[in-house]
Amino acid sequence: MTVCTADRPITSKLEFSLAPLQRSTVTSSAPLLEYLLGAMGLNRRTAKNLLKFGAVTVNGAQVRQFDHPLAIGDTVVASDARSVIATGRLESARVQVVHEDDALLVVEKPTGLLTVATSARETDTLFFRLNGYLQARQPTSTERALVVHRLDRETSGLVLFAKTAEAQHALQAAWPTVEKIYHAVVIGRPEPESGTIRSYLTETRALDVFSNDRPTPGGRLAVTHYRVLQTRGEFSLVEVHLETGRKHQIRVHLAGLGCHVAGDRRYGAPLDPCRRLALHASGLEFAHPLTGERLRFKSPLAAALHQLFPAWKDVGSSRDV
DSSP states (O other): OEEEESSSOOOOTTBOOOOOSEEEEOSSOEEHHHHHHTTSOOOHHHHHHHHHTTOEEETTEEOOOTTOEEOTTOEEEEOOHHHHHHHHHHHHTTOEEEEEBSSEEEEEEOTTOBSSOSSTTOOOBHHHHHHHHHHHHOTTOOOOOEESOOOOTTOEEEEEEESSHHHHHHHHHTGGGSEEEEEEEEESOOSSSEEEEEEEEEEOTTSOEEEESSOOTTOEEEEEEEEEEEEETTEEEEEEEESSOOTTHHHHHHHHTTOOBTTOGGGTOSOOTTSSOOEEEEEEEEEOTTTOOEEEEEOOOBHHHHTTOTTOOTTOSOBOO
């Protein structure tokens, strides 16, 4: 099984990486620009652009200074500037690529960003940004990001995209078998402290979702497994495993226990300690659509949620997503 965390991706045998433009080991001391022009044979314009856009590393560290001194034995790598620029655009939107290979992309989505557009007027979405990233990185390539599933705008965490239609169809067909883990901060403490919620969810014309214990016209079965990890004051940290993946499923099911997800104004949460919906998609586990290899991805608890539970360490250090 390949395991990746959002803080430190672990390379699998299929992981995609752009080949560096050049890699060289320094054999005589020189300023960096002089070395790029001489020993590495780059023209002045190319060398300056690579330095400007942060596409040159020395011993693994990004260097932009033209006169950076090189010592014998240093390793200099000059990469494709377009890939650096494209990655920077994602980082400016607080989107992190956790894993990429020929078939799929796993990224972290920040709170406040739509996964895909819900109307023709909405163009700033994760889907739009990822396809812009792929196009900017390799303008002549036909690869694209294809939607496998969605997170609510207010939810942060892991999102899976396919890069081919075949992979998309395979991942969507296998979606019921994908392990989907979330962490939520709720108001109060669920009773019992662990259990399974089964109900039928129905969406209204106003796009609100209601839960019913029995089948109803238009209702879809939703199954949520949960357990309380910690309680601190008036809040509890809850781990959720989804057996199904319905719209607003976690929010509606936890509200039905009398423990609203903090910050969930739509479903009546009275408190908003994180100044955001306190729900984070923290884990995905599934079979790779091409190789069958079992992949597992973990995302650390978002910083705003982690502040309420600073002792929680299960998925690593927090980050503001």
